[in-house]
Amino acid sequence: MLYAILCYHDEAVVGGWSKDEDDAVMAKLAVVHGKLAQQGRLGPVARLLPTTAATTLRKDEPSVVLDGPFAETKEQLLGFYVVEAENLDGALEIAQDLGRANPGGAYEIRPIGVFHGAFQP
Amino acid sequence: MTDVAWIDAALTSARPQALGALLRYFRNLDTAEEAFQNACLRALKTWPQNGPPRDAAAWLIMVGRNVAIDDIRRGAKQQPLPEDDHAISDLDDAESELAERLDGSHYRDDILRLLFICCHPQLPATQQIALALRIVSGLTVKQIARAFLVSDAAMEQRITRAKAAVAKANVPFETPGAPERSERLAAVAAMLYLIFNEGYSASGESIDLRAPLCEEAIRLGRLLLKLFPAEPEIMGLAALMLLQYARSAARFDANGALVLLDDQDRTLWNGKMIAEGLALIDKAMRHRRTGAYQIQAAIAALHARAAKPEDTDWAQIELLYGSLEILQPSPVITLNRSVAVSKVRGPEAALEMIAPLAAKLSNYFHFFGVQGAYLMQLGRNDEARESFNRAIALANTSAEADHIRMHLDRLMLESKPPNSSRKRKTGETLSAPSPLAGEGRGGG
Known part of the structure; x- marks a missing residue:
């Protein structure tokens, strides 16, 4: 079975870490990542940019692009994609494509800051 | 993180929202600050035992308001009552309800108002910054004094004066209309950039002292972005x-x-x-x-x-400076564009472009630094030296002056006999000694 482990924290706190504090946490995580990777049990790992960098596509008819993260609480997180695009417009185009195939709900498009994994763009 | 460090971080991050709401209730900055202070003291007392509240800002608003109202009542009766913590006991039930009532749009205007009162147009930039750091960020007078390299007493006085000016200004407490809101937002944005530049323009020993100003401006910028996504x-x-x-x-x-x-x-x-x-x-x-x-x-x-x-991509940079010039015509921006022009079309074109600016920028360090660099690139060393000397006379910081001296030293080496091993190779270009082209101050 594959599991997704979704990371939650207060971004004001994490965003307030100094570079040294941040580096220290990342170094400790890298040890755990290394262990898992060696066992062949680590898939892609992504660190997302802050929610202020997010854009949301409401997949209603017609679809609406909104600045900011997905803020509703009545829908649940059901899946995610990692895609490569030139810029936000490119990413939104992909999202629109996906949305036409599966309308309803929303996609939150969030740039990825750090990415490790078997992704070959 | 230890308890205290966690609480400290939570109080700092809740401050603009909580203080902004308290200011709306009491319509008086001193009362609001005192109420917030009292709420923080109670937080330090109760949070380590009871754990953090679900919504720190809502907790602080509620407690701050209750304590202040008690104080006002006591003052009215002229008979001090014993210290009591009852106000907090039924808080858990009330907290969630309060949080519901304090919806996002209210917060948004509260925080914006709190930032906006610091932007009073009659306050000089340094006072606006000091006031914002004191009120919104909650830095101590001592911390702010250190960043501005002045004594605690001088900073205390500066902030007291600024507060008095703000109290007289009568900023309206009604929910602002859309045009007023966008006006406030623009003023606040300008002030945040002032805070940022106060930190970013530091040099020498003050860099470490002032870097926190940049970080604070970025933190408040992210906060503003959450409120106005x-x-x-x-x-x-x-x-x-x-x-x-x-x-x-x-x-x-x-x-x-x-x-x-x-x-x-x-x-x-x-x-x-x-x-x-x-x-x-x-x-x-x-x-x-x-x-x-x-x-x-x-x-x-x-x-x-x-x-x-x-x-x-200097060509694109030149275009962007061109758009900026149209939006905010200023000789400083033209000077910045000339740096891009020198990269795209060479120093001669750039020199020609800045010639008409000489009268307007005759007291501007960067003008002579940039002019000297173009002249040097063209091999007009005597004129370059003259420009650099004028730049040094106008330098704002020792780092700026040292930087120009470095160019003068290079000119000296060049004017030595041609067999000098340090002679600059033909074709090597020197960069303009300026913080231009993306190094800030673009706004002029």
Whole structure:
């Protein structure tokens, strides 16, 4: 079975870490990542940019692009994609494509800051 | 994190929201600050035992308001009552309800108002910054005095005066209308950029003391962006600050001397901040509503995207400075554009372009630094030396003066006999000694 482990924290706190504090946490995580990777049990790992960098596509008819993260609480997180695009417009185009195939709900498009994994763009 | 460190971080992050709401209730800054202070003291007492509340800001607003109201009642009766903590006991039930009532739009105007009262147009920039750091960020007078390199007493006086001016200003407490809100937002954005530049323009020993100002401006910029997620200029401002601050580790050498953009070790740039800045400017551009922060951020983004200085898209930078000139005509921006022109069309064209600026910028350090660099690139060394000497006379910091002296030293070496081993190779260009082209101050 594959599991997704979704990371939650207060971004004001994490965003307030100094570079040294941040580096220290990342170094400790890298040890755990290394262990898992060696066992062949680590898939892609992504660190997302802050929610202020997010854009949301409401997949209603017609679809609406909104600045900011997905803020509703009545829908649940059901899946995610990692895609490569030139810029936000490119990413939104992909999202629109996906949305036409599966309308309803929303996609939150969030740039990825750090990415490790078997992704070959 | 220890209890105290966690509580401290939570109080700092809840401060603008809680103090903003208390200001709305009491309509008096001193009362609001005192109420917030009292609430923080209770938090330090009760949070370690009871654990953190679900919504720290709502807790602080509630407790601050109750304590202040009790104080006012006591004052009215002229008979002090014994200290009691009952106000807190039924808080758990009330907290969630309160949090529901304090919806996002209210918070937004509260925080904006709190920031806006610091932007009083009659306050000089330094007082606006000091006031914002004191009221919104909650820095102590001592911390602010250190950043401004003045005594605690002088800073205390400055803040007291600024507060008195604000109290007289009568900022309305009604929910602002849309035009008023956007006016406030623009004033607040300008003030945040002032705070940022106060930190970013530091040099020498004050760099470490002032770097926190940049970080605070970025923190408040992100906060503003959360409150106004669809404002492209706020995205631009946050991007601009992030992209500039990302370079901070590379901007000075071990001796504290300024390192120009072209000479900076780009591996020292903070990739995380650059990624965030680029994402924000990308988002802002989609709105097709241009603005000065967005343009400056776009210029900074072009520098950030270049892995090597020679990869820089100077032609695009020239165009962007051209748009900025139309938006905010200023000789300083024309001077900045000339740096891009010198890269695209050579120093002669750039020199020609800045000639008409001489009268307006006769007291401006960077004008003579840039002029000297163009002259030097053209081999007009005597004239270059003259420009550099005038630049040194106008330098604002010792780092600026040292930087120009470095160019003078190079000119001296060049004027030695031709067999001098240090002679500059033909074709090698020197960069302009200025913090221009994405090194800030683009706003002029």
